[in-house]
Amino acid sequence: MSSSTACRPATIAVLGMPNTGKSTLFNKLTGSHAHIGNWPGLTVDLMQASLELAGRSAQLIDLPGIYDLRGHSDDEAVVRRFLAATAIDLVVVILNASQLDRQLRLALQVQELGLPTVVLLNMADEAKRFGVTIDLPALSEQLGLPVLLVSAKYGRGLGEARQAIRKALDPGPLQPEGGGAQASLAATQAPGPVASGAPSSTDAAQSLEQRLALVDGDLPQRMAAILAATVQLPPQWRDRLTRRLDRVLLHPVLGLPLFFATMLLMFQGIYAIGVPLQGLLSSWLSQFGQGVLAPLLAGWGLPAFVQGFLMEGLYQGIGTVSAFLPVIFLFFLAMGVVEDSGYLSRAAYLMDALMERLGLDGRSFVLCLMGFGCNVPAILGTRVMRSTGLRLLTMLVIPFSLCSARLNVFLFMAAAFFSPSQGALVIFALYLMSFAAAIFTALLFQGRFAAQEALVLELPPYRLPTPTQILTRAWAEVRHFWFWARRFIIIGVVAVWLLNNLPLGVPPASAQTLSGQLGHLLHPLLAPTGIDPTLTVALVFGFIAKEIVLGGLAVIYGQADTSLLGQAMAAQVSWPQAVSFMLFTLLYVPCLSTVAVIRSESKRLDFTLFTIGWSLVLAWTVSTVFFQFSRLVGWH
Amino acid sequence: MATPTAPSRQARTLGQSQPPAPGGPDQTPDILLSELAAGQSATICSLAVEPGLRHRLQALGLHRGQRVQLLRRGWWAGPLHLRVGMTELMLRRVDAARVGIDNVMVTA
Numbered sequence: 001m002s003s004s005t006a007c008r009p010a011t012i013a014v015l016g017m018p019n020t021g022k023s024t025l026f027n028k029l030t031g032s033h034a035h036i037g038n039w040p041g042l043t044v045d046l047m048q049a050s051l052e053l054a055g056r057s058a059q060l061i062d063l064p065g066i067y068d069l070r071g072h073s074d075d076e077a078v079v080r081r082f083l084a085a086t087a088i089d090l091v092v093v094i095l096n097a098s099q100l101d102r103q104l105r106l107a108l109q110v111q112e113l114g115l116p117t118v119v120l121l122n123m124a125d126e127a128k129r130f131g132v133t134i135d136l137p138a139l140s141e142q143l144g145l146p147v148l149l150v151s152a153k154y155g156r157g158l159g160e161a162r163q164a165i166r167k168a169l170d171p172g173p174l175q176p177e178g179g180g181a182q183a184s185l186a187a188t189q190a191p192g193p194v195a196s197g198a199p200s201s202t203d204a205a206q207s208l209e210q211r212l213a214l215v216d217g218d219l220p221q222r223m224a225a226i227l228a229a230t231v232q233l234p235p236q237w238r239d240r241l242t243r244r245l246d247r248v249l250l251h252p253v254l255g256l257p258l259f260f261a262t263m264l265l266m267f268q269g270i271y272a273i274g275v276p277l278q279g280l281l282s283s284w285l286s287q288f289g290q291g292v293l294a295p296l297l298a299g300w301g302l303p304a305f306v307q308g309f310l311m312e313g314l315y316q317g318i319g320t321v322s323a324f325l326p327v328i329f330l331f332f333l334a335m336g337v338v339e340d341s342g343y344l345s346r347a348a349y350l351m352d353a354l355m356e357r358l359g360l361d362g363r364s365f366v367l368c369l370m371g372f373g374c375n376v377p378a379i380l381g382t383r384v385m386r387s388t389g390l391r392l393l394t395m396l397v398i399p400f401s402l403c404s405a406r407l408n409v410f411l412f413m414a415a416a417f418f419s420p421s422q423g424a425l426v427i428f429a430l431y432l433m434s435f436a437a438a439i440f441t442a443l444l445f446q447g448r449f450a451a452q453e454a455l456v457l458e459l460p461p462y463r464l465p466t467p468t469q470i471l472t473r474a475w476a477e478v479r480h481f482w483f484w485a486r487r488f489i490i491i492g493v494v495a496v497w498l499l500n501n502l503p504l505g506v507p508p509a510s511a512q513t514l515s516g517q518l519g520h521l522l523h524p525l526l527a528p529t530g531i532d533p534t535l536t537v538a539l540v541f542g543f544i545a546k547e548i549v550l551g552g553l554a555v556i557y558g559q560a561d562t563s564l565l566g567q568a569m570a571a572q573v574s575w576p577q578a579v580s581f582m583l584f585t586l587l588y589v590p591c592l593s594t595v596a597v598i599r600s601e602s603k604r605l606d607f608t609l610f611t612i613g614w615s616l617v618l619a620w621t622v623s624t625v626f627f628q629f630s631r632l633v634g635w636h
Numbered sequence: 637m638a639t640p641t642a643p644s645r646q647a648r649t650l651g652q653s654q655p656p657a658p659g660g661p662d663q664t665p666d667i668l669l670s671e672l673a674a675g676q677s678a679t680i681c682s683l684a685v686e687p688g689l690r691h692r693l694q695a696l697g698l699h700r701g702q703r704v705q706l707l708r709r710g711w712w713a714g715p716l717h718l719r720v721g722m723t724e725l726m727l728r729r730v731d732a733a734r735v736g737i738d739n740v741m742v743t744a
Contacts, residue, residue: 017695067695072688101721102697132722220699233722242724252711349726353714356728362715386688454689454731456696459717459724 009050010058010169011087015079015110016094017103018065019460021122023047024469025094025152026062029162046082053166058089064383069109070212074383077205083113084204090168091117097127097149100134100231104223107143112215113208117145118168120161124149126461131234139230153466242342242461249343255350262343266334267431271424274327275411279562282323286561289315305504309497316560317493317551318486323562324408324550325478331404332477333470335373340465340473344369348457358439359446361455364394368438371401374481375594379601389451393442395598396449396611399590400437402430404481405546406590410582412550416566417578426579430586437587437618488591492541492548496555499537508558515556529584529620530577530627539584545591576630580623587619666736669704670716670729677705677743682736689731697721698735705743 016022030049047062063082064075083091093110095103100121107119121127121134127149140147146164150157237243249255293315297307338344347369348362355361363384371378378398385391402410410430414423499515506512511520511533518540519533526536534556542549559565573581589595589612599608672678680702683690697720698704707717707724715726 068691071691071695099697099722102695102723105695130722237719246707246717250708250710250717252708255711349710349715349717352726352728353710353712356714362726454685454692455715455726455728456689456692456698456731457726458696459726461724 010056010089012051012058012060012090012092012165012169013083013086013088014060014062014092014094015106016065016122017067017096017106019458020065020094020096020103021152022065022094023062025120025122025150026060027472028152028155028158030060051162051165053162053169056166056169058165058169060092067106069106070209070216073386080205080208084208088115090165091115092165093117093119094122095119096123097121097134098123098130098132100127100132101227101233104227104231105219107145108219108223108226109212111143111145112212116168118161118164119143119145119147121147121149122152124151124156125154126463129238130461131238133232135230139226142226142230153469239461245462246346249346250349255346259343259347259350262338264428266338267427268424270327270330270334271411271427274330275415277326278323278411281326282320282560282562285319285323286564289319289560305501308501308508309494312558313494313497313555314490316554316558317497318489319560320554320562320565321408321489321547321551322482324411325482327407327411328404328481329474329478331407332373333474335370336470336473336477337465340463340469342460342462345457345459349459352455358442359390359393359449359451360397360442361390361453362457363455364390364397367394368398368401371398371403373404373477375399375401375403375590376597379594379597382601385453387451387453389449390453392602392604392607393446393449393451395602395607396445396614397438397442399594399598399611399615400434400441400587402434402586403546403590406585409546409549409585412553412562412566413569413578413582415562416570417573417575426582430582433583433586433622437622441614441618488545489547489551492544493551493555496537496541496548496552500556526620528628529623530574530580530630531584531623532573532577535573535577535581539581539588542585543589543592545593546585547591549585576627576635579630580627583626584619584623587622588615666738667740668733669706669727669735669737670732672704672706672716672732672737672740674706674708675742677703677741678737679703679739680735681738684734684736685731693735696725697723704737 014022014026026047026049030051046064049060049062051058051060061082063079066073066076066079068076069080070076091110091113093107095107107117110117119140127134134149136147136149146168148157148161148164150161152158249258251258289311294307294311297310302310344366348366350362351365352362355365367378367381370381375398378401379395382391382394382398385394407427410427414426417423418426496515499518500513501508502514503512510516515537516533519536522536522540523533526539531539538549538552538556541552553569554560554565557565557568559568569578595608595612598611599605602608666682667678669678669680680698680700683693683698683700685693693699702720705719707719709716709729710726713729715728716732718725718727
């Protein structure tokens with residue numbers, strides 16, 4: 001009995017405001033082997049990771065960044081519910097040391113919870129640079145909590161932080177054995193047992209709120225008194241770099257053109273480096289398949305059908321998609337720099353005036369930009385919005401963001417049907433189309449999702465992200481993309497191959513195969529768009545995920561090497577057909593994951609169906625208009 | 637200097653010095669934050685906003701008695717770029733029109 005507390009891993013909640021480097025610190029403390037944890041009563045995924053602390057193991061849970069324990073946003077409610085329903089051994093509060101003048105508030109609120117707490121003041125480097133001096137021992141004494149300065153970015157103070165956490169978990173030998181160290185709000189507030197499920201957790205969350213409301217009145221005075229005694233702010237603002245950069249980057253006239261020029265340059269850079277890499281990898285994979293794998297399989301004497309399935313189905317499909325991973329890595333690398341440098345928040349400032357007139361706000365624009373990587377996290381990001389109308393309208397618009405999965409398809413097709421310089425223009429035009437579709441949709445539907453929400457956003461100082469920080473992040477994103485996508489890709493390419501080769505005995509990919517029949521069945525519907533039966537099958541699978549489209553095409557045309565695949569396609573498809581196909585691919589439902597996340601975030605089936613329907617209508621209309629126009633002009 | 641000097645008990649903020657009606661300018665002698673020019677600074681004296689926004693503004697450092705500085709105003713009637721203590725933030729003009737200020741000064 002006495003050893004049960006020592007064996008059970010401690011539960012540590014990590015709490016902090018947005019823009020405090022909380023996730024970086026979380027990763028540095030735990031070694032970034034985080035996984036998604038499942039918590040009762042929460043609909044949100046929380047990252048969690050284990051940490052070994054001198055003989056005591058602990059689970060660290062990364063709670064969403066919040067401004068206020070009493071705040072009204074979804075994230076803030078999630079944190080309250082978590083704190084109320086979970087038996088927590090320790091709370092680690094992470095504050096931005098340079099902004100302690102306002103962030104101390106959160107520490108004071110957490111203090112009211114009465115849980116064992118350690119306060120980590122992150123970004124110590126910035127506080128020093130900006131001339132903020134903190135009397136740590138005095139602050140620690142005033143709060144009655146251990147307070148430590150750390151810099152997650154430069155890895156400073158982490159060892160001490162671990163020690164402090166370890167110490168706070170085990171206050172000393174006087175601690176009675178048998179669960180005394182464990183405190184739970186649920187246990188102190190509600191009479192029932194801790195893990196009694198959702199209903200009591202809402203009760204506990206309410207009583208937690210009441211308790212916080214009680215002390216809230218005295219909070220400003222207490223905070224002012226503590227700050228006056230322990231923190232010294234610089235008499236003058238010292239961040240000259242931010243001031244100078246903002247003078248140019250937030251310029252009323254130059255600001256926006258500069259931002260779009262930066263974006264254009266960034267995308268140009270990604271293609272200039274990424275596309276040759278992709279070509280190299282693709283031909284290498286193809287040679288490996290032809291030269292090594294195919295003879296090996298033939299040597300084993302497998303039946304032709306199985307050989308074809310393994311080589312032309314699995315290997316070619318997966319190989320074609322993996323060749324694009326370098327491009328995706330570069331994309332996330334560049335996006336990471338833009339975001340961590342603080343420029344992305346400036347984009348919200350610059351675009352807000354336009355977005356306001358579309359019924360959206362600066363955050364919607366930033367989320368759409370994130371959507372260029374992947375739509376799913378962008379839709380999850382709408383949680384920061386409180387107004388339902390604004391949230392739904394943003395969710396309606398995000399799927400038009402040309403995500404990296406669609407980019408794979410477009411890069412390949414642009415190379416197959418156009419010269420390099422024309423191809424770059426086609427890709428650029430597709431990005432413009434992506435913006436145009438979003439703006440048009442917002443304009444058309446803003447009346448239906450009327451929203452009035454105040455917008456206050458922090459503009460953090462400009463920061464130079466460290467190479468490790470950016471590389472780690474891009475690597476994590478690519479890994480996540482690959483793990484997320486691979487089962488779809490594998491199932492997808494296998495299904496495409498089977499449809500193309502069944503029933504047994506008919507010529508592969510002919511009209512008699514299952515896919516040929518499916519294509520012909522749907523053909524009347526898509527005939528005005530110029531998309532032929534073969535491409536129709538690719539579109540059907542693209543509904544599941546766009547990663548499958550390219551793998552599917554590789555399987556349909558029996559070529560893994562993208563340049564050979566391009567030649568095979570160009571022999572059967574005219575360029576206006578190809579463009580029409582790209583337009584359709586850009587605008588219709590991005591993938592099942594996006595649909596699923598829209599459903600779970602909006603909690604409305606009718607809205608989810610509406611987003612699907614609208615995107616299909618828009619895709620069909622734009623493709624048809626383009627294709628019929630091209631016929632009229634005689635481009636065929 | 638940056639520490640709040642005025643009593644800023646929020647329970648009293650609304651009732652005492654500022655009627656909750658958003659049509660502030662007629663009834664109060666306050667100048668509004670939305671009227672501040674770039675390069676000027678002022679002290680916040682009233683916040684006529686709903687509780688949700690009040691919490692967010694307080695968490696970002698905007699409370700009664702706090703000095704704020706206007707760095708720039710966005711194009712096309714866009715948001716205001718403010719500096720509050722050690723934090724910079726953007727606030728829409730509509731929302732800034734609910735914040736009363738006094739002690740306006742020109743800062744370098």
